Amino acid sequence: METPAQDAAHMARAVELAAHGHGTTSPNPVVGCVVLDAAGRVAGEGFHAYAGGPHAEVVALAQAGERARGGTAYVTLEPCDHTGRTGPCSRALLEAGVARVVIAVSDPNPKAAGGAARLRGQGVAVTAGVLAEAAERVNEEWLTYARLGRAHVTWKFAATLDGRSAAEDGTSKWITSPEARADVHRLRAASDAIVAGIGTVLADDPHLTARPAAVTRADAAGSAVAVREVTQGRSGTAGQAGAEALDGRGGRGGRADGTGRFDGRDGAAGRPENAAGRPDGGAGWPASAGGRPEMAAGRPEGAAGWPASAGGGAEPGGRVPLRVVVDAGARTPQSARVLDDQAPTLIAVADDSDTTLKADLLRLPRRDGGLDLEALLRELAARGVVSVFLEGGPTLAGSFVRQGLADRVVAYLAPALLGSGRAALGAAGVGTIGELHRLTFDEISPIGPDVRLIARPARNEAGSSDVHRNH
Numbered sequence: 340m341e342t343p344a345q346d347a348a349h350m351a352r353a354v355e356l357a358a359h360g361h362g363t364t365s366p367n368p369v370v371g372c373v374v375l376d377a378a379g380r381v382a383g384e385g386f387h388a389y390a391g392g393p394h395a396e397v398v399a400l401a402q403a404g405e406r407a408r409g410g411t412a413y414v415t416l417e418p419c420d421h422t423g424r425t426g427p428c429s430r431a432l433l434e435a436g437v438a439r440v441v442i443a444v445s446d447p448n449p450k451a452a453g454g455a456a457r458l459r460g461q462g463v464a465v466t467a468g469v470l471a472e473a474a475e476r477v478n479e480e481w482l483t484y485a486r487l488g489r490a491h492v493t494w495k496f497a498a499t500l501d502g503r504s505a506a507e508d509g510t511s512k513w514i515t516s517p518e519a520r521a522d523v524h525r526l527r528a529a530s531d532a533i534v535a536g537i538g539t540v541l542a543d544d545p546h547l548t549a550r551p552a553a554v555t556r557a558d559a560a561g562s563a564v565a566v567r568e569v570t571q572g573r574s575g576t577a578g579q580a581g582a583e584a585l586d587g588r589g590g591r592g593g594r595a596d597g598t599g600r601f602d603g604r605d606g607a608a609g610r611p612e613n614a615a616g617r618p619d620g621g622a623g624w625p626a627s628a629g630g631r632p633e634m635a636a637g638r639p640e641g642a643a644g645w646p647a648s649a650g651g652g653a654e655p656g657g658r659v660p661l662r663v664v665v666d667a668g669a670r671t672p673q674s675a676r677v678l679d680d681q682a683p684t685l686i687a688v689a690d691d692s693d694t695t696l697k698a699d700l701l702r703l704p705r706r707d708g709g710l711d712l713e714a715l716l717r718e719l720a721a722r723g724v725v726s727v728f729l730e731g732g733p734t735l736a737g738s739f740v741r742q743g744l745a746d747r748v749v750a751y752l753a754p755a756l757l758g759s760g761r762a763a764l765g766a767a768g769v770g771t772i773g774e775l776h777r778l779t780f781d782e783i784s785p786i787g788p789d790v791r792l793i794a795r796p797a798r799n800e801a802g803s804s805d806v807h808r809n810h
């Protein structure tokens with residue numbers, strides 16, 4: 340049997356593999372798996388690459404073949420025990436004759452959980468909780484969605500060094516560099532929905548589409564960086580993944596999200612795959628570190644796991660993030676760019692709003708002078724939206740922070756000063772210094788001339804996040 344240090348090392352590799360699924364597995368979790376043979380040698384590796392595709396365990400077991408018999412499997416999330424679009428992984432592990440299964444995080448989804456118990460019941464040795472923190476981190480969007488029944492929120496802003504997001508006259512294009520903005524597009528592409536307030540729509544008339552910079556194969560081999568725009572929204576091949584919420588891994592249906600379009604990956608299970616489980620030729624960048632777009636952009640590997648592989652949405656045929664405008668009074672102009680045909684769009688309006696706007700409307704109750712944001716995130720989760728990328732503006736972001744609904748903050752800071760104009764964050768429920776929303780940094784990285792900071796709500800001693808303390 341492996342030592343605890345060996346367990347940790349193999350699980351670390353499984354977490355690394357899981358990260359390759361970022362941006363492409365939704366509404367499923369990212370999962371990685373390493374299979375050892377009976378002698379403790381690595382026999383197979385895999386990750387879950389897209390909803391409807393084979394689970395990580397199945398990919399790794401297929402690679403290991405007979406070598407899995409008597410061996411050990413490391414899985415970042417408890418193997419599922421139900422039949423969805425693919426069969427239960429607990430059974431696949433049993434059929435492969437694996438003697439021991441090491442799990443990082445239990446499955447919070449009651450429909451899929453039970454894999455550990457079934458394996459134990461069949462005489463397989465099960466060790467749980469190995470490298471749980473790293474495995475939680477790599478899967479944080481989905482775990483938030485599965486545990487809380489709402490979409491996970493990353494609030495992104497771009498600001499000057501003095502913390503301003505727009506000049507006095509409301510103009511803000513551009514504060515950050517093309518490199519930083521290309522990075523934003525990769526994070527947009529890895530999200531299921533991009534959310535903005537009506538104030539931003541009226542001020543900026545933004546597209547809110549993901550236009551990620553892709554790296555050519557030549558770049559991946561280490562030559563000079565050439566960035567090209569991938570006009571995902573124009574391909575006409577993909578739509579936002581729709582699904583029944585919380586229906587379990589691999590068991591979610593491909594229900595349309597109101598736009599009538601479906602994820603191009605559904606039903607693609609027969610596609611050829613490389614050893615690690617990613618569809619061949621799709622990403623335009625290989626799994627090796629040298630080929631990742633973020634390395635090409637000159638930033639270090641993300642310590643947080645999430646940013647290091649965001650950008651999976653750059654795959655041709657990838658999902659197009661849903662655009663959502665938070666607009667109680669239905670003030671979105673019919674001519675707004677967010678209503679063009681580049682991506683599906685949902686306008687969230689108050690349930691009492693009287694409007695003739697021709698758009699997909701989501702009616703929500705009012706709360707605290709605006710729309711009920713928790714209800715918004717639940718409604719989005721019900722449409723299969725696991726991850727939300729919130730792009731302001733300051734007023735809306737302040738409400739998310741005040742209500743404890745900002746799970747991660749990504750700040751792009753430019754070496755520039757405004758001195759006046761809009762602060763990055765509006766009123767966030769802080770009246771006195773003791774009420775401030777304390778965060779901890781996950782990552783600080785230079786991007787071109789700018790800096791990207793990734794932070795999350797600090798945990799208090801009781802284990803809940805500080806930012807939630809008032810609510």
Ligand SMILES: NC(=O)C1=CN([C@@H]2O[C@H](COP(=O)(O)OP(=O)(O)OC[C@H]3O[C@@H](n4cnc5c(N)ncnc54)[C@H](OP(=O)(O)O)[C@@H]3O)[C@@H](O)[C@H]2O)C=CC1
Pocket residue numbers: 495496497498503504505509510511514535536537538539540542543665666667668669670706708709710711712730731732733734735736738739761765
């Ligand atoms: N540099 C950057 O990263 C960014 C800068 N900006 C800049 O910010 C400015 C726009 O921001 P801002 O004016 O704050 O507008 P917001 O985009 O934050 O929109 C605010 C509006 O959203 C609606 N809303 C609905 N529900 C809620 C709720 N629960 N909480 C808060 N608002 C709610 C309200 O209007 P209603 O009641 O009518 O629904 C409210 O007035 C522009 O100058 C833009 O350039 C914007 C984004 C990013």
Ligand SMILES: Nc1c(N[C@@H]2O[C@H](COP(=O)(O)O)[C@@H](O)[C@H]2O)[nH]c(=O)[nH]c1=O
Pocket residue numbers: 496497511512513514515519520523535539543544545546547548730731751
């Ligand atoms: N000004 C500013 C940002 N502003 C954000 O980008 C939106 C425009 O998106 P799009 O129309 O899709 O390109 C705008 O409405 C606001 O939310 N973002 C940044 O990364 N850096 C910047 O300096």
